[in-house]
Amino acid sequence: MKTPPKIISETLKLAGTSVELERRGKGRSLLLLHSEDGFEFDLPLLDNLAKKFEIVIPRMPGFGKPSLPNYLNSIDDISYVWLDLLDRLDLTGVTVLGFSVGGWLALEMASKSTSRIARMALVGSVGVKFGGAYDRDIEDIYFHNAGAVRGLRFADPDKDPHLDLTDLSKRQAMTLASSREAIAKICWEPYFHNPSLRNRLHRVDVPVQVVWGAKDGMTAPNYGRALAKALPDGRFVSIPKAGHFPHIEQSDQFAAALINFLEDTKGAR
Amino acid sequence: MDFYHFTEFAWPHLPPDDEFTSARLNLPSSVYDPKRGADLYNMCLDQYVLADELGLNCMVNEHHQTATCLNSSGTVPLSILARQTKNARILILGNPVANLADPIRCAEEMAMIDNISYGRLDCGFVRGVPYELFASNRNPTETSERLWESIDLIQKAWTTHDGPFNYEGKWIHKRQVNVWPRPYQQPHPPVWTTGGSDLAHACRTVARGFTFAMFLTPVDRLSQMFKGVRSWCKGQGLQRPADDKFAFMPLVAVGETEKEAREVIERVFWYVVNNKAEPQHRAPPGYVETSLYADFLSGRFTGGRTDAIRKQGMEYFRENHVAIYGTPENVVGQINALHRKTGGFGHLIAMLHAGDMDFDVTAKSMTLFAEKVAPHLKDLGTVSRNFGPLRKLGGKKAA
Numbered sequence: 001m002k003t004p005p006k007i008i009s010e011t012l013k014l015a016g017t018s019v020e021l022e023r024r025g026k027g028r029s030l031l032l033l034h035s036e037d038g039f040e041f042d043l044p045l046l047d048n049l050a051k052k053f054e055i056v057i058p059r060m061p062g063f064g065k066p067s068l069p070n071y072l073n074s075i076d077d078i079s080y081v082w083l084d085l086l087d088r089l090d091l092t093g094v095t096v097l098g099f100s101v102g103g104w105l106a107l108e109m110a111s112k113s114t115s116r117i118a119r120m121a122l123v124g125s126v127g128v129k130f131g132g133a134y135d136r137d138i139e140d141i142y143f144h145n146a147g148a149v150r151g152l153r154f155a156d157p158d159k160d161p162h163l164d165l166t167d168l169s170k171r172q173a174m175t176l177a178s179s180r181e182a183i184a185k186i187c188w189e190p191y192f193h194n195p196s197l198r199n200r201l202h203r204v205d206v207p208v209q210v211v212w213g214a215k216d217g218m219t220a221p222n223y224g225r226a227l228a229k230a231l232p233d234g235r236f237v238s239i240p241k242a243g244h245f246p247h248i249e250q251s252d253q254f255a256a257a258l259i260n261f262l263e264d265t266k267g268a269r
Numbered sequence: 270m271d272f273y274h275f276t277e278f279a280w281p282h283l284p285p286d287d288e289f290t291s292a293r294l295n296l297p298s299s300v301y302d303p304k305r306g307a308d309l310y311n312m313c314l315d316q317y318v319l320a321d322e323l324g325l326n327c328m329v330n331e332h333h334q335t336a337t338c339l340n341s342s343g344t345v346p347l348s349i350l351a352r353q354t355k356n357a358r359i360l361i362l363g364n365p366v367a368n369l370a371d372p373i374r375c376a377e378e379m380a381m382i383d384n385i386s387y388g389r390l391d392c393g394f395v396r397g398v399p400y401e402l403f404a405s406n407r408n409p410t411e412t413s414e415r416l417w418e419s420i421d422l423i424q425k426a427w428t429t430h431d432g433p434f435n436y437e438g439k440w441i442h443k444r445q446v447n448v449w450p451r452p453y454q455q456p457h458p459p460v461w462t463t464g465g466s467d468l469a470h471a472c473r474t475v476a477r478g479f480t481f482a483m484f485l486t487p488v489d490r491l492s493q494m495f496k497g498v499r500s501w502c503k504g505q506g507l508q509r510p511a512d513d514k515f516a517f518m519p520l521v522a523v524g525e526t527e528k529e530a531r532e533v534i535e536r537v538f539w540y541v542v543n544n545k546a547e548p549q550h551r552a553p554p555g556y557v558e559t560s561l562y563a564d565f566l567s568g569r570f571t572g573g574r575t576d577a578i579r580k581q582g583m584e585y586f587r588e589n590h591v592a593i594y595g596t597p598e599n600v601v602g603q604i605n606a607l608h609r610k611t612g613g614f615g616h617l618i619a620m621l622h623a624g625d626m627d628f629d630v631t632a633k634s635m636t637l638f639a640e641k642v643a644p645h646l647k648d649l650g651t652v653s654r655n656f657g658p659l660r661k662l663g664g665k666k667a668a
Contacts, residue, residue, distance in 0.1 A: 142553050143294075143403055166568045173563035177554070181410060181562070184554040188408040 025050025033102030062182025079108035213242035321354035323639035333404035363393025366419035368405035410555030512650030513615030539624025597641035
């Protein structure tokens with residue numbers, strides 16, 4: 001019988017900002033940056049990863065007890081807090097695993113400094129504008145009804161962990177509501193991207209694996225290909241029968257792609 | 270009590286009900302026919318000219334990307350009325366300053382209109398309904414702060430007469446603010462805001478000496494808010510706000526007979542029936558308070574105010590004073606009763622036109638209202654004795 005790795009929860013104060021985080025496992029440092037939906041705190045693959053990595057999972061303020069402070073208005077702002085976190089924990093040679101908005105955060109961090117970062121895997125990452133003014137690079141998840149948004153983000157809409165929220169307690173619903181408010185505050189405009197980021201991507205001088213769901217209708221696979229191409233050492237892999245969250249819809253294939261990348265780049269820094 | 274005529278300039282020629290999901294935001298403008306639309310604009314403006322002749326005041330508003338309101342700028346009809354009316358107070362309710370790119374331009378336009386109308390402007394500032402955030406792209410988590418920051422800056426810009434000042438606030442940056450012209454009314458036109466369930470906003474409005482307005486709100490809720498403000502003022506040691514710090518807008522129809530009034534109010538009711546919207550457009554994250562948004566996410570809350578009351582039907586509307594209709598005597602009685610139940614209000618904005626009502630039908634209801642209802646109620650309610658913030662009991666002004 002396997003015993004799941006021990007999870008340590010703590011709250012750190014980083015330059016005035018309270019950050020909740022979980023740590024589990026032993027080995028090289030792996031920083032997991034969750035998506036706008038916060039699906040990633042209990043991914044089954046974490047148990048396996050914890051055998052080789054010390055996984056650090058900070059919660060973006062607004063996704064737990066601490067609310068988003070007034071002075072954090074953008075992913076750019078939050079990326080400084082996460083860089084402070086790496087300093088505080090004195091993590092080096094870090095593998096960053098970022099999902100959607102978490103991928104954007106990883107890019108913001110690495111464009112500022114990769115001194116503590118060895119490599120990154122970005123899953124359905126947003127954050128960059130590739131198309132022209134009239135191109136909708138990232139579909140508007142606020143404008144369409146819940147069913148349509150689900151259809152954009154999942155190849156099989158029944159796999160949406162938020163398919164049915166009617167069983168949520170008021171407290172759970174309040175937590176989810178706060179997290180969505182935090183995301184709206186920092187992602188509404190410019191919509192899920194930072195116009196300056198594209199011209200900073202050359203600074204991301206570490207191997208980056210871009211992972212994409214082949215059926216992602218929120219950010220189409222071509223967006224992922226463009227991202228991999230725009231990075232100095234980017235590579236692209238597509239996961240069939242998956243939308244914006246391939247780690248949810250095709251967890252085995254996703255885990256295989258991730259492990260492949262980690263093996264390929266185990267010598268990085 | 271002061272009375273205002275209101276029409277929302279709605280486009281009434283909508284597709285069959287099962288062919289569109291929302292009259293707001295995503296309805297293509299192919300549904301709009303410019304030839305009929307031009308007639309509609311002019312017919313609605315004619316109503317306001319008639320209102321002026323009848324001794325009523327005028328209220329205009331704006332909404333965006335919607336068939337429910339063809340005024341995509343309230344400033345446009347307001348400017349026309351500044352010249353085409355002679356005596357009416359002209360009220361804009363209001364300027365969506367939280368969504369505007371430049372609140373100072375709004376200060377300038379309102380000051381111009383105040384001058385052109387020889388000081389007849391009542392200037393409302395609104396946060397805007399949630400639908401507007403998709404048209405304006407404004408972040409829903411910011412709009413309350415932006416509304417008050419804009420109001421503060423506009424008031425300062427209207428009342429500063431010694432050259433440019435610097436402003437670098439949270440949402441607005443202007444290094445050289447020096448608004449020309451200064452308003453005709455001194456120190457500035459009366460200011461209004463609107464609100465729903467946010468009592469703190471209502472209290473802030475009234476304490477500042479502004480007028481707080483609510484629209485189509487059932488009487489219990491209306492009373493709760495108006496009384497809530499009065500009670501808060503008392504708790505703060507402020508003078509009791511006069512009735513003219515409160516305003517209400519119901520649907521209104523007056524007929525020579527009960528039957529005639531009922532037929533007309535059914536046509537005004539069109540606004541409520543056809544005000545279709547998709548649920549996600551009513552609740553972008555951060556617009557409503559977190560608790561209500563949580564209920565929206567978990568399905569505990571499904572519709573907005575209009576949805577809830579729409580289902581209840583006309584009798585419910587009448588009992589709750591959301592729709593006020595009948596013969597003139599009957600309508601006088603209903604307004605008196607509403608005034609009593611709410612603890613008093615000083616402005617009644619009568620939505621006397623909606624849907625496919627033509628000019629003549631509207632004009633008759635307006636005329637009966639102006640000639641046989643308003644004169645009986647003009648002395649109802651108390652009037653503020655001073656302009657500006659409510660005074661602390663003991664003589665000092667509120668902060």
